[in-house]
Amino acid sequence: MPSDPDNPTLEIHVRDLAAVARFQDRAAFARLFGHFAPRVKAYLLRLGADKGQAEDLAQEVMLAVWRKAPAYDAKLASPATWIFAIARNRRIDSLRRDRRAQIDAQDPGLLPEPEALPDRTLDAGRWERRLAAALDELPAEQAQMLRLAYYEDRSHGDIAQSLRLPLGTVKSRLRLAVARLRTMFENDR
Amino acid sequence: MTHPREIADEWLVDYAAGAAPEAVGVLLDAHLSLCPQARATVARLDAVGGVLLDRMEPAALAPDALDRMMARLDRPAPPAAAQAPRATHPLLPDALIPYAGADLEALAWRKVVKGVEEAVLPTGLPAAHKMSLLRIAGGRAIPAHTHYGDELLLVLQGGFEDGHGHYLRGDVCASDETVTHQPTADRAIDCLCLAVTTGPVKLTGGWGRLLNPLLRLRG
Numbered sequence: 001m002p003s004d005p006d007n008p009t010l011e012i013h014v015r016d017l018a019a020v021a022r023f024q025d026r027a028a029f030a031r032l033f034g035h036f037a038p039r040v041k042a043y044l045l046r047l048g049a050d051k052g053q054a055e056d057l058a059q060e061v062m063l064a065v066w067r068k069a070p071a072y073d074a075k076l077a078s079p080a081t082w083i084f085a086i087a088r089n090r091r092i093d094s095l096r097r098d099r100r101a102q103i104d105a106q107d108p109g110l111l112p113e114p115e116a117l118p119d120r121t122l123d124a125g126r127w128e129r130r131l132a133a134a135l136d137e138l139p140a141e142q143a144q145m146l147r148l149a150y151y152e153d154r155s156h157g158d159i160a161q162s163l164r165l166p167l168g169t170v171k172s173r174l175r176l177a178v179a180r181l182r183t184m185f186e187n188d189r
Numbered sequence: 190m191t192h193p194r195e196i197a198d199e200w201l202v203d204y205a206a207g208a209a210p211e212a213v214g215v216l217l218d219a220h221l222s223l224c225p226q227a228r229a230t231v232a233r234l235d236a237v238g239g240v241l242l243d244r245m246e247p248a249a250l251a252p253d254a255l256d257r258m259m260a261r262l263d264r265p266a267p268p269a270a271a272q273a274p275r276a277t278h279p280l281l282p283d284a285l286i287p288y289a290g291a292d293l294e295a296l297a298w299r300k301v302v303k304g305v306e307e308a309v310l311p312t313g314l315p316a317a318h319k320m321s322l323l324r325i326a327g328g329r330a331i332p333a334h335t336h337y338g339d340e341l342l343l344v345l346q347g348g349f350e351d352g353h354g355h356y357l358r359g360d361v362c363a364s365d366e367t368v369t370h371q372p373t374a375d376r377a378i379d380c381l382c383l384a385v386t387t388g389p390v391k392l393t394g395g396w397g398r399l400l401n402p403l404l405r406l407r408g
Contacts, residue, residue, distance in 0.1 A: 077236065088207040092207055127236070158208070181233055
């Protein structure tokens with residue numbers, strides 16, 4: 001179990017997820033719910049869900065957290081990343097009705113496969129703290145692209161249209177942002 | 190060159206952010222299942238989502254939200270074993286099965302030109318997007334064309350060459366309005382591709398120009 005003395009909140013979330021996985025610990029789950037459910041709801045509202053939908057979907061996401069906790073691997077992702085992926089996938093499932101829901105490959109507990117991450121010995125939490133700092137240091141125009149994608153559900157094509165930028169400009173800004181994150185990751189190995 | 194090659198980053202950002210339209214998302218699901226490099230990049234980009242989720246200003250929950258949640262925990266999960274056994278197909282990634290089924294011959298194949306057949310797979314909005322399976326007989330070619338939007342071709346069997354690169358199973362050939370190409374299947378084996386277009390294609394060859402009005406109608 002990774003521990004991160006510089007980020008007690010993260011450490012508590014990891015411990016709570018482990019307690020849910022091993023002992024179906026309800027107090028631990030209630031803590032996770034208290035932190036993540038309001039954020040998942042806010043995320044869904046931001047992407048255009050109405051209040052009722054966002055409330056219901058946040059419940060579904062947290063129920064999935066309860067049931068899938070044994071699949072969580074702290075070496076692969078922080079709790080926030082894992083829950084983000086569940087929320088994203090549940091939202092897409094609900095948009096595509098039940099078509100995608102029947103595919104287990106979408107299960108964030110199964111993706112990515114461990115061998116896909118050569119650097120998995122690196123503590124995901126430590127890396128994510130640095131990622132948060134790196135996001136703040138991205139040039140404004142690159143950070144804007146990521147915000148529009150994650151917070152406003154805009155594909156790179158939509159971003160180009162709504163900002164009236166050439167498609168090539170949007171692509172190169174996104175590629176620069178991702179390249180920066182990749183470099184950061186590789187330097188850390 | 191190693192295959193499969195990871196698709197360009199902007200598509201993986203769309204995917205990780207949950208912003209890919211349905212047909213594009215399905216193609217990326219299929220690509221990811223075949224390409225470990227792309228999966229690793231998406232894992233990094235998921236972490237961006239994790240950071241942004243943690244930074245969300247929390248929204249107020251309904252007053253009974255926690256009670257409602259706790260009451261649901263004891264209900265058993267729907268048993269996975271009770272579901273019908275999942276269909277599979279040796280060439281089709283699982284993500285495609287809900288759209289294409291598991292029997293390629295049961296699809297409504299339509300001849301495009303000699304040696305090229307297409308089966309359109311229905312998806313949701315937007316209506317301008319089209320997802321289809323393409324079967325190109327060994328050595329045959331899709332007529333030279335350019336695009337009004339994006340075109341993504343994911344190779345599922347065999348391979349093709351289009352003057353810009355050689356693509357094998359798991360590779361995605363991504364083209365936009367700046368690219369004119371004529372994908373030509375390798376001779377050895379028929380090529381099966383998943384194709385997604387976000388706008389009509391525009392034929393550029395001599396005969397092709399005459400065919401454009403016909404093609405655009407069904408774009």
